[in-house]
Amino acid sequence: MAYKALYRTYRPKTFLEVAGQKHIVRTIENALANNKIAHAYLFSGPRGTGKTSMAKLFAKALNCEEGFGQQCNQCGNCLSVNDGSHPDVIEIDAASNNGVDEVRDLIEKVKYLPIKGKYKVYIIDEVHMMTSGAFNALLKTLEEPPAHVVFILATTEPHKVLPTIVSRCQRYDFTKVEDDAIREKMVEILDLEKITYDIPAINAIIELADGGVRDALSILEHVLAYAGNSIKEKDVFDLFGLASNKEKLDLISSIAKGDVKDVLKRMESFIASGIDIKRLTSNLLDVLKDALIYSRTEEHILLSVITEKDALSLKELIDIDRLNEMIEILLKAQNDFKVVSNIRSLFELVLLRLATSSKKATIPSEDNQTPEMRKAEPQQIIKPTEKKEEVLKKAEVIAPQTVIPEREINAQQPTPIEAAPLIETNGSTVPSWLLEDEMAIDEKNRPAEEVKTKGKDSPGQCTIDLAGDKNALDDETMIKIMVLGDKEERQNISKKWDDFIGLVAHPRYGLVASLLKDGRPYIVAKDVLVLEYDFDCLAERINIVTNQSSIGELMKNIVGRDVFVYAIVRSEALRLQKSYFNLRQLNRLPKAKDIQLNLKGATI
Ligand SMILES: Nc1ncnc2c1ncn2[C@@H]1O[C@H](COP(=O)(O)OP(=O)(O)O)[C@@H](O)[C@H]1O
Ligand SMILES: [Mg+2]
Ligand SMILES: [Zn+2]
The missing domain is CATH 1.20.272.10 (Zinc Finger, Delta Prime; domain 3)
Structure with a gap:
C-alpha cells in the first residue's frame, strides 16, 4: 500500500472526530438539522486547524445517501467525497497557478445540476490569493447562486478577502486547537497505530505544534521516523533541539x-x-x-x-x-x-x-532623586570619578533614561525607572550622537565590496564570527604596547564604554556592542586598545581576525579614529603586569621613541 502521511490518513470523517472548533461544529450541525443552509460560507483561521476537513464533512452531510446531515462513510457519495473523486464536490486551490482559470471554469458550469448528489459544493482554498478579476467574477455568482450550489471559501488571511465577498458569506472563524483536544486526537491515533509513548513526549510535540493539528501530526510522524514504534520525551527533545x-x-x-x-x-x-x-x-x-x-x-x-x-x-x-x-x-x-x-x-x-550580574533593585525613585538628577542630562548622572564597576552598574540601571534622543530630552521629564518599558525598541536605545549623520560611517575607508553590501540604503549588520584565525600578540609586543600606553586616554575611552549599553539593541551593532561592553579597557596606546575580559570565550571572539572589521567600525564611531582592538583575559593581564614591572626594575623596558609596532602579523 502506498505510504500516506498521518495527517492525510486521519482526516476527520465525522463531525465527532473534529478536534476543538466545537462552536463551529455545533452551529453547522444545527443548521443541517433545521435545513437552514446558506449558499456561501467563509472558513477562516490558522493553517492545519480543520477548515478543509470541515468543508468536506459539510459536503458529505449535504449529500449522504443515509439522510440529510449524515456522514455514513459507507454510501457512494460519502466514499467519493472521502477519496476526492466526487464529481459534485469541487476543490479549487486559488493559490495555484491555474486557480484563476478554474474559478472561471466553475462559474461557467455552476448552472448545471449536480450529477451524483443533491448539492454541488465548491471548496475554494486560500481564496485571498484570487486575482481581482476572478474575485469579481465570483462575486456575481455569489450574488445569485443557483439553489443547488454551496460555496465554501477557506482562507488563512481573511483580511485580504474583498469585503463585498465576505459580506455575502456566513463566516466561521477557526481557532488554534486547545492542547487537550490535540492530545486526545494524538493518543487516539497512537493507539490505533499501536505505538507506545510517554505523555511528556506528547506534550512536547503539542508545544511545538502551537495549536495546529496538522503540525502536531507531522511532527509526530517525524518523531516516529526517528524513534520507531515507541516514542519518549527525549526523542522529541533530540530531534527538535529542545531542553528538558x-x-x-x-x-x-x-x-x-x-x-x-x-x-x-x-x-x-x-x-x-x-x-x-x-x-x-x-x-x-x-x-x-x-x-x-x-x-x-x-x-x-x-x-x-x-x-x-x-x-x-x-x-x-x-x-x-x-x-x-x-x-x-x-x-x-x-x-x-x-x-x-x-x-x-x-x-x-x-x-x-x-x-x-547581581544587581539589586537600587533604582532611585522620583522622590529621592535630587533636583539636579531630575534636570541633568542623563549621561551626566554618571560621575567620571566613580569606579568602573559602579559606573557600569549605575549606567545599566539608568539605561532607559540615557537613551532618550537629544531632541526629546527637553520635551520629556525623566520618568522613574519603574515606568520605563522593559523592552526598548530598536534605535531608541542608541545615543543620539551616533544617530547623527546616518551614523557617520566612513564609507571611504571601507573595502569596496563591504560598502556595496553595507551601504546606507541597507545598513546590514556587523557580524561576529565564532571561529577562525586569531590575532596573537607575543609578550614582547605586549610590553611595547604597555610602554606606549596612555593613562589619560584610557580614562577617556573607559568613559565612552557606557555608550555600548545603548547600542546593544542597535540593529547594526547589537552583537559587537554587547561583546565590547563586556570587556574593560586595559591599555590604550595611540592606535591600539587592549581589552581585559573575565572569560576566555569572549576574549577569543575579539581576537578572531575576521571580526576586526566589525569591531573596528564600531570603535571608530565611538572613539573617532581607527584602533586595533586586542583582548586578553585577567590572568594574562596580571602576568604581563608582573613582567612589565620586573623589566622596569631592571631598566630594560624599550624606549617609547624606538618602538615600531607590527600588530597584524601574528595569528594562530
Ligand atoms: N480540528 C481538527 N481536528 C482533527 N484533525 C485535524 C483538525 N485540524 C486539522 N486536522 C488534521 O490536519 C489535517 C489537515 O487539516 P485541514 O482541515 O486541511 O486544515 P486547514 O484546511 O485548516 O489547513 C487533517 O487531515 C487532519 O489530519
Ligand atoms: Mg486547508
Ligand atoms: Zn453517506
Missing part, C-alpha cells in the same frame, strides 16, 4: 549561584546538541514566570510548566528582585535576537550576563 525541564532548571540554578564555569559548560552542551536558542529563551522565561508567580502566591495551581517542588527550590534559591532582573535580561535578549545575525553568540553573552 531538568536541564532548564539546572541552568537556572547555576545562573542563580553565579557558577559561571557550569553555565559555560551547560551552554556548550546545549549548543552541541543543536538546541533552538529562541525557544530555549522563551522556555526559560516560562520557568522564571512560574517561579515568580509561586514566590508571590505559593499557589501551585497557578504553575504552568514546573512542579511545586521545583518552584519551591527556586524560591529558596532566587529572591524576587533577582527573578525580575533575570526576566528583564531574557526579555531584552528575545528582542535583540531579532536584530542580530549571530544568535548563538548573543545568547552566550546573555547567559554570562545573567550569571555575573
Whole structure:
C-alpha cells in the first residue's frame, strides 16, 4: 500500500472526530438539522486547524445517501467525497497557478445540476490569493447562486478577502486547537497505530505544534521516523533541539549561584546538541514566570510548566528582585535576537550576563532623586570619578533614561525607572550622537565590496564570527604596547564604554556592542586598545581576525579614529603586569621613541 502521511490518513470523517472548533461544529450541525443552509460560507483561521476537513464533512452531510446531515462513510457519495473523486464536490486551490482559470471554469458550469448528489459544493482554498478579476467574477455568482450550489471559501488571511465577498458569506472563524483536544486526537491515533509513548513526549510535540493539528501530526510522524514504534520525551527533545525541564532548571540554578564555569559548560552542551536558542529563551522565561508567580502566591495551581517542588527550590534559591532582573535580561535578549545575525553568540553573552550580574533593585525613585538628577542630562548622572564597576552598574540601571534622543530630552521629564518599558525598541536605545549623520560611517575607508553590501540604503549588520584565525600578540609586543600606553586616554575611552549599553539593541551593532561592553579597557596606546575580559570565550571572539572589521567600525564611531582592538583575559593581564614591572626594575623596558609596532602579523 502506498505510504500516506498521518495527517492525510486521519482526516476527520465525522463531525465527532473534529478536534476543538466545537462552536463551529455545533452551529453547522444545527443548521443541517433545521435545513437552514446558506449558499456561501467563509472558513477562516490558522493553517492545519480543520477548515478543509470541515468543508468536506459539510459536503458529505449535504449529500449522504443515509439522510440529510449524515456522514455514513459507507454510501457512494460519502466514499467519493472521502477519496476526492466526487464529481459534485469541487476543490479549487486559488493559490495555484491555474486557480484563476478554474474559478472561471466553475462559474461557467455552476448552472448545471449536480450529477451524483443533491448539492454541488465548491471548496475554494486560500481564496485571498484570487486575482481581482476572478474575485469579481465570483462575486456575481455569489450574488445569485443557483439553489443547488454551496460555496465554501477557506482562507488563512481573511483580511485580504474583498469585503463585498465576505459580506455575502456566513463566516466561521477557526481557532488554534486547545492542547487537550490535540492530545486526545494524538493518543487516539497512537493507539490505533499501536505505538507506545510517554505523555511528556506528547506534550512536547503539542508545544511545538502551537495549536495546529496538522503540525502536531507531522511532527509526530517525524518523531516516529526517528524513534520507531515507541516514542519518549527525549526523542522529541533530540530531534527538535529542545531542553528538558531538568536541564532548564539546572541552568537556572547555576545562573542563580553565579557558577559561571557550569553555565559555560551547560551552554556548550546545549549548543552541541543543536538546541533552538529562541525557544530555549522563551522556555526559560516560562520557568522564571512560574517561579515568580509561586514566590508571590505559593499557589501551585497557578504553575504552568514546573512542579511545586521545583518552584519551591527556586524560591529558596532566587529572591524576587533577582527573578525580575533575570526576566528583564531574557526579555531584552528575545528582542535583540531579532536584530542580530549571530544568535548563538548573543545568547552566550546573555547567559554570562545573567550569571555575573547581581544587581539589586537600587533604582532611585522620583522622590529621592535630587533636583539636579531630575534636570541633568542623563549621561551626566554618571560621575567620571566613580569606579568602573559602579559606573557600569549605575549606567545599566539608568539605561532607559540615557537613551532618550537629544531632541526629546527637553520635551520629556525623566520618568522613574519603574515606568520605563522593559523592552526598548530598536534605535531608541542608541545615543543620539551616533544617530547623527546616518551614523557617520566612513564609507571611504571601507573595502569596496563591504560598502556595496553595507551601504546606507541597507545598513546590514556587523557580524561576529565564532571561529577562525586569531590575532596573537607575543609578550614582547605586549610590553611595547604597555610602554606606549596612555593613562589619560584610557580614562577617556573607559568613559565612552557606557555608550555600548545603548547600542546593544542597535540593529547594526547589537552583537559587537554587547561583546565590547563586556570587556574593560586595559591599555590604550595611540592606535591600539587592549581589552581585559573575565572569560576566555569572549576574549577569543575579539581576537578572531575576521571580526576586526566589525569591531573596528564600531570603535571608530565611538572613539573617532581607527584602533586595533586586542583582548586578553585577567590572568594574562596580571602576568604581563608582573613582567612589565620586573623589566622596569631592571631598566630594560624599550624606549617609547624606538618602538615600531607590527600588530597584524601574528595569528594562530
Ligand atoms: N480540528 C481538527 N481536528 C482533527 N484533525 C485535524 C483538525 N485540524 C486539522 N486536522 C488534521 O490536519 C489535517 C489537515 O487539516 P485541514 O482541515 O486541511 O486544515 P486547514 O484546511 O485548516 O489547513 C487533517 O487531515 C487532519 O489530519
Ligand atoms: Mg486547508
Ligand atoms: Zn453517506
